[in-house]
Amino acid sequence: MxxxxxxxxxxxxxxxxxxxxxxxxxxxxxxxxxxxxxxxxxxxxxxxxxxxxxxxxxxxxxxxxxxxxxxxxxxxxxxxxxxxxxxxxxxxxxxxxxxxxxxxxxxxxxxxxxxxxxxxxxxxxxxxxxxxxxxxxxxxxxxxxxEEEMPQTVPTERLQMVAEENWYAADPAKQVATRRAEKLEQEQRLKAAQLIKQQRLRIANLEQQREADINRLRELAAQQQAKLQDEIAQLRRELQQREQSAEELRAQLSAQAEGFQKTREEMSRQLRALEQNSRTEAEAARAQFDDELQRQVAAAVAELKEQVSIRDVELAYRNELDSDLQAEIEQLQKQRDALAEQSGERVLERLSALGVTFMAYHPGAGHLTIPLPDMARYQHNPIAYAAAKCSVSEEQYGQWVQHYQQPTCVATLTSGERCNMPLDKVEAPGRFQVGHSNCCARHRSQNRLRTGS
Structure with missing residues (x-):
C-alpha cells in the first residue's frame, strides 16, 4: 500500500x-x-x-x-x-x-x-x-x-526482475543520453504546459478586468445619460411652465386691454351724452371731480406729513440713544485702560518691592535674573534677550539651541531628506559656528568648496 x-x-x-x-x-x-x-x-x-x-x-x-x-x-x-x-x-x-x-x-x-x-x-x-x-x-x-526530504524506498513487492538478456546494456552512454533527452523533453513539456496555463489564467484575469472596466464605463455612461435626460426633462418642464405663464400673461393683457378699451368707449359715450345733455352739468361734474381730487391729495399729504414727523421723532430718539451708547463706550474704554495700567506693571512693581526676583532659564545662558526695567524687553522677545546675555546674535542663538537639542547634521541630501549624522555637541553658544558646528565633515567640505568658488 x-x-x-x-x-x-x-x-x-x-x-x-x-x-x-x-x-x-x-x-x-x-x-x-x-x-x-x-x-x-x-x-x-x-x-x-x-x-x-x-x-x-x-x-x-x-x-x-x-x-x-x-x-x-x-x-x-x-x-x-x-x-x-x-x-x-x-x-x-x-x-x-x-x-x-x-x-x-x-x-x-x-x-x-x-x-x-x-x-x-x-x-x-x-x-x-x-x-x-x-x-x-x-x-x-x-x-x-x-520533515526532511528522504529518498523514497520501493516496497519489495513492487520490485521486478529484468529478463536475463537485458541485464547488460549494449551501450550505457547511449542509454544515459537517451534517458537524459527524454527527461529534458518531459521537463520542457511540463514547463510549456505550466507557462500556457499561467498565460491562460493571466488572459482570463485581463479579460475579466476588461469586462469589469467596460461594465463600469457603461454604468458611468448610463448614469451620465440618465442625468442628462433628467436635466433635459427638467428644462422642458421649466420651458413649458414659462410658456404657460407667458400665455396666461398674454391673455391677462388682452383682457385688460379689452376692458380698458370698453371703459374708454363707455366714458367717451357718457361724455358725449353729457355734452349733448348739458354743458353745465359737465362743468359741475368736472368741478366735483376736481374737489374730490383736491380732498384726496390733501388727505394723502397730511398722512405723509404725519409719517415724516413720526420718522423724525424716531430718528431723534435713535441719535440720542447712539450718543448715550458712544459715551458709555468711551467710559468703558477709559475704565479698561485704567484697569490695564493697574493690573500688570503695578503688580510687578509690588512684587519687586516685596523682594521677589524674576528668573528664567535658557540653554547656554543658564538661570537669568531679570530686573524689573528689563521685564518689558524680555516679554517682547525672550530669545533675543537670552542671545544678548550670551553675546551672540538672535539667529546664531536660535540655531545653537536646535543643535544643542538635536546634535545632528542639518544639511539636506539630494533626495530632499535631512542628513542627521550625529555630531559633537557644542556646549556654549559663543563657540557655535553656523555651517560648521551643525554639519558633518562631508557637508563642511562642500560648504567650504561653495564658499571658495
Whole structure:
C-alpha cells in the first residue's frame, strides 16, 4: 500500500498590502461557527485562500474565495463552500515548488454555482498572489511540523526482475543520453504546459478586468445619460411652465386691454351724452371731480406729513440713544485702560518691592535674573534677550539651541531628506559656528568648496 504524504490545511487572508492574517483550518472553522470573531475584518468582504501544505512547507492545492464579515466581526452564517471538495476536483495551476498545484478560482471552478463566490489571483510583476502565498508558507509562522526530504524506498513487492538478456546494456552512454533527452523533453513539456496555463489564467484575469472596466464605463455612461435626460426633462418642464405663464400673461393683457378699451368707449359715450345733455352739468361734474381730487391729495399729504414727523421723532430718539451708547463706550474704554495700567506693571512693581526676583532659564545662558526695567524687553522677545546675555546674535542663538537639542547634521541630501549624522555637541553658544558646528565633515567640505568658488 502506498503511503501518502501528510498535508495540513491552512487559511490566509488578503488585504490591499498582501497577506494580513493566517490561521489553521480548525481555527477557521471556529470563526465560521461564530465561536471566534475577527474585529479587524468587521463590515468587510475579505479575499481568502484555502491551502493544502505538505510536510516540506510546499503548497499542493489552493482555493481562492470571498468571505463576508458582519459589523461585530463575525463571519457570515450563510457562507457554505466545500473547500476540500473543490481542492480535490479542480484543475492544475502553477508550480510552487512541489509540482503543479490544484487551483480553484473564478476562472477555473469545477462547480459553476460556486464561481461567483471565488476570485482570481493576480500574477502581474508588481502583485503576484502565488508568490506571496509561497513566501508566507515558507516562513512557517503557523508552526507546522517539517520533515526532511528522504529518498523514497520501493516496497519489495513492487520490485521486478529484468529478463536475463537485458541485464547488460549494449551501450550505457547511449542509454544515459537517451534517458537524459527524454527527461529534458518531459521537463520542457511540463514547463510549456505550466507557462500556457499561467498565460491562460493571466488572459482570463485581463479579460475579466476588461469586462469589469467596460461594465463600469457603461454604468458611468448610463448614469451620465440618465442625468442628462433628467436635466433635459427638467428644462422642458421649466420651458413649458414659462410658456404657460407667458400665455396666461398674454391673455391677462388682452383682457385688460379689452376692458380698458370698453371703459374708454363707455366714458367717451357718457361724455358725449353729457355734452349733448348739458354743458353745465359737465362743468359741475368736472368741478366735483376736481374737489374730490383736491380732498384726496390733501388727505394723502397730511398722512405723509404725519409719517415724516413720526420718522423724525424716531430718528431723534435713535441719535440720542447712539450718543448715550458712544459715551458709555468711551467710559468703558477709559475704565479698561485704567484697569490695564493697574493690573500688570503695578503688580510687578509690588512684587519687586516685596523682594521677589524674576528668573528664567535658557540653554547656554543658564538661570537669568531679570530686573524689573528689563521685564518689558524680555516679554517682547525672550530669545533675543537670552542671545544678548550670551553675546551672540538672535539667529546664531536660535540655531545653537536646535543643535544643542538635536546634535545632528542639518544639511539636506539630494533626495530632499535631512542628513542627521550625529555630531559633537557644542556646549556654549559663543563657540557655535553656523555651517560648521551643525554639519558633518562631508557637508563642511562642500560648504567650504561653495564658499571658495
Amino acid at each position: 502506498q503511503i501518502k504524504p501528510q498535508t495540513v490545511e491552512a487559511v490566509l487572508f488578503f488585504n490591499d498590502g498582501g497577506v494580513c492574517k493566517e490561521m489553521l483550518y480548525p481555527e477557521f472553522e471556529a470563526v465560521l461557527d461564530g465561536m471566534v470573531n475577527v474585529p479587524e475584518f468587521a463590515d468587510q468582504q475579505m479575499r481568502v485562500a484555502y491551502l493544502l501544505i505538505n510536510t516540506r512547507l510546499q503548497i499542493r492545492a489552493a482555493v481562492f474565495f470571498y468571505l463576508d464579515f458582519n459589523d461585530d466581526g463575525s463571519a457570515d452564517s450563510g457562507w457554505n463552500i466545500p473547500l476540500r471538495s473543490l481542492a480535490e476536483r479542480t484543475g492544475r495551476g502553477p508550480d510552487l515548488g512541489a509540482g503543479p498545484i490544484r487551483l480553484a478560482c473564478r476562472s477555473q471552478c469545477p462547480v459553476s454555482w460556486y464561481q461567483m463566490h471565488l476570485w482570481d489571483p493576480q500574477t502581474t510583476q508588481s502583485t503576484n498572489h502565488f508568490l506571496m502565498l509561497r513566501d508566507r508558507v515558507k516562513r512557517n509562522q503557523l508552526g507546522l511540523l517539517v
